[in-house]
Amino acid sequence: MVGINVTEPESECNDPNCPFHGTLPVRGQILEGLVVNDKAERTITMQRSFYKYIRKYERYEKRKSRINAHLPDCLQVNIGDKVKIAECRPLSKTKHFVVVEVKGAK
Numbered sequence: 001m002v003g004i005n006v007t008e009p010e011s012e013c014n015d016p017n018c019p020f021h022g023t024l025p026v027r028g029q030i031l032e033g034l035v036v037n038d039k040a041e042r043t044i045t046m047q048r049s050f051y052k053y054i055r056k057y058e059r060y061e062k063r064k065s066r067i068n069a070h071l072p073d074c075l076q077v078n079i080g081d082k083v084k085i086a087e088c089r090p091l092s093k094t095k096h097f098v099v100v101e102v103k104g105a106k
Contacts, residue, residue, distance in 0.1 A: 006084060007101060009075055014073070018072035019098055020072070025089070027086075029086070029087045031048055032085075033049075033067070033082070033085075034047055034080065034082060043095065044068070044069050045067070045069075046066070048064065048065055050064070068095045069097040070088075077099065077102055081103070081105055082105075083099050084101040084102075085098065085100065
């Protein structure tokens with residue numbers, strides 16, 4: 001339904017910014033990471049770790065970034081869960097992603 005290979009949630013919601021039950025289209029990047037914050041309303045903060053190659057030293061360094069994502073009402077997420085987020089249109093000043101799948105605790 002969304003256009004990407006994710007499992008659709010069992011519960012329904014009335015959120016207009018839900019990619020499953022609303023009108024929000026998703027396109028672009030699809031990222032995975034851990035939920036580190038869920039205190040804001042309908043928003044989570046996801047942290048992803050990656051390696052960056054440093055040409056001068058011919059080595060890799062570990063980096064991490066935090067991304068804010070919209071959490072639709074039909075998905076339940078806890079801190080420490082692994083989630084998949086997809087890029088969408090800007091929903092606020094810092095939110096450009098929406099949660100599309102929850103994979104449970106790490």
